[in-house]
Amino acid sequence: MNKELQNKSPIYEALEKYKKMRVVPFDVPGHKRGQGNKELTDFLGEKCLTVDVNSMKPLDNLCHPVSVIKEAESLAADAFGAKHAFFMVNGTSSAVQAMVMAACKRGDKIIMPRNVHRSAINALVVCGAVPVYVNPGVNKELGIPLGMSIHDVKKAIDENPDAKAILINNPTYYGICSPLKAITELAHEHKMLVLVDEAHGTHFYFNEDLPASGMSVGADMAAVSMHKTGGSLTQSSFLLINNELSKGYIRQIINLTQTTSASYLLMSSLDISRKNLALNGQEIFANVVKMAEYARKEINKIGGLYAFGRELINGDTVYDFDTTKLSIHTRDIGLAGIEVYDILRDDYGIQIEFGDIGNILAIISVGDKPLAIERLISSLSEIKRLYCKDKAGMFDHEYINPSVAMTPQEAFYTDKKSVLMKDSEGSICSEFVMCYPPGIPILAPGERITKEILDYIAYAKEKGCFLTGTQDINIEYINIVI
Structure with missing residues (x-):
């Protein structure tokens, strides 16, 4: 990464320059820099509405970048160690779908874990590729799916040598990482593309003490949710490509589904957040890890709640663990994760990422502060004291192996x-x-x-x-x- 170059934000700088030009708008959007919708302007602020603009020559065009967006993409590729980075404004779901549709056409096989996000299976519905599911490992005590075993991946490849690609979660929602490097090397030996869903792994690129990223191990494509842990606005993401993949072809695939009216609010947030992480990411995520590890330690002192971490690593289905993920098992206090999720929100004013049958997940990232961590810990302690009950009769697993009958x-x-x-x-x-x-x-x-x-x-x-x-x-x- 060239840190000297990373100090620039081409899209943001172009928007600031455009504002100073005081151009009279006879284009879309129809609110005309906020003048046509006072309530919206009062809510979001005039500063925001004045840069909610349409594509034009001074600001480039996301469908076919030739100037400031092209430069911003180049800087993002440098920051992430990729051959090229595409700005995605339809969310990481569209980045995952673009990866699958770029790698596979109707009838092509793709190897993937069954605990993929729905966006990956949606891509199969659209393009007609055929999934070869690798059932992830399962931790029966926690009731959670793990990563893919290298043995199971090898078996799937041996049985389906004509598969075009393999998709890997890095990490899972719970912070579990598969043996990414070994799977990538194995897939490449068999001439298969490696696609990495890194919706929850943006931070892997900016701190050397975190698990390996897709680009660092030579994967061909990675979908990265900058908005989840990198600080950009919701719905903004990157699609990274590597190796000999055609940038022009991938953009054609992206343009099949991505909007032609790309939001400059989303793109500038990607531009500014990339700059922030490129310049300060090591320090930022070292602090995030410190907060998450502190929370994990204190929650485990409460009793009955288990904030799991690196002790789960087994070198295979849990090859590595994302320590920024504060995943907490709740079943031993007699409460489903979703029940704790609801109590935290309704009674304590704390919104966590999700609760399922036996676990909750609190996302710790760039915007968290120690005081908020303390509030979460004390609230969980009180919930345990007030609501703890016998766990008899509770469901004891999350993941069920599917029986696939049709594509x-x-x-x-x-x-x-x-x-x-x-x-x-x-x-x-x-x-x-x-x-x-x-x-x-x-x-x-x-x-x-x-x-x-x-x-x-x-x-x-x-x-x-x-x-x-x-x-x-x-x-x-x-x-x-x-």
């Missing part, structure tokens, strides 16, 4: 009918069912519906998980293949 595209677009969830056992699912967050499907199109899965869905609903994915907004009916 996602075939199942999603085939003839289907809607039946009561309770009457669907044995049928093939034609849509998604998932708790959000994290957005990892319990059921995906093409998978067999089992009693175990139905029991899990019913328990998740009972405990208050926010279920999504079905046409039926009440999640009482489900579409099945006829």
Whole structure:
């Protein structure tokens, strides 16, 4: 990384220059720098609305960058150690989908862990690629999916030598990392592309004490959620490419689905946040790790709550662990994670990232302060004291191995009918069912519906998980293949 160059923010600088030109707008957006919508301007601020502008010659165009956006992309690539970086304003979901659609066409196989984000399976629905699922390891005590075993990946490659690519989570929502370097080298030996979903791994690029990043081990593409842990605005991300991939072709794939009206608020936030991390990331994330490790230590003193960490590392399905992830097992105090999630928000004014059946996750990142960490710790201690009960009868696992009967595209677009969830056992699912967050499907199109899965869905609903994915907004009916 060239730190001297990283001090620049081309998009931000171009916007500041444009503001000073006092141009009279006869283009979109129609609010005309905030003048046409006083309530919105009062809410977001005049400074924000004056830079909510359209693509034009002085500001470049995201679909075909030739000036300031092109320079900003070059700086981002330098910061992340990539061949090229694309600014993404449709979220990391669109970056994941672009990776899959760039690597695979209809009928091509792609190896991936089943605990992928829904965006990866959505990409299969759109492009018609065929998933070869590698079931992740499972920690039965915590009830969480882990990473992929190198043995299981090798088996999938040996059985599917014609697969075009392999997709790897780095890390999972819980902070678990697969053996990224070994899988990458193995895939490349078999002429397969390596795609890395780093929605929760932005910080890996800016602190040498954190797990390896996709670009550092030679992966071909990586989708990076700058907004999650890097400080940019929600929905802004990077797609990184490496090796001999065609920048022009990848941009064509991105432009199939990405907006032609890219937000300069999102792009400038990426530009400024990249500069901040490039110049200060080592120190920032050293402090983040320090806060997370302190919280982990104090929470584990409470008793009954288990904030897990690097002790889970086994050199394979937990090859490494992201210590900035404050994942906490709650089942031993008799509460589902989603119940603790709700209590923290409703009674203590604390919003954490998610709660599932047995765990909660608090994201610790660039904007956190020690006082907020202390408030979280003391609130969890009080919740344990006030709400602790016998854990008998609680669900004891999160991940259920799927039975795949059809490709996602075939199942999603085939003839289907809607039946009561309770009457669907044995049928093939034609849509998604998932708790959000994290957005990892319990059921995906093409998978067999089992009693175990139905029991899990019913328990998740009972405990208050926010279920999504079905046409039926009440999640009482489900579409099945006829």
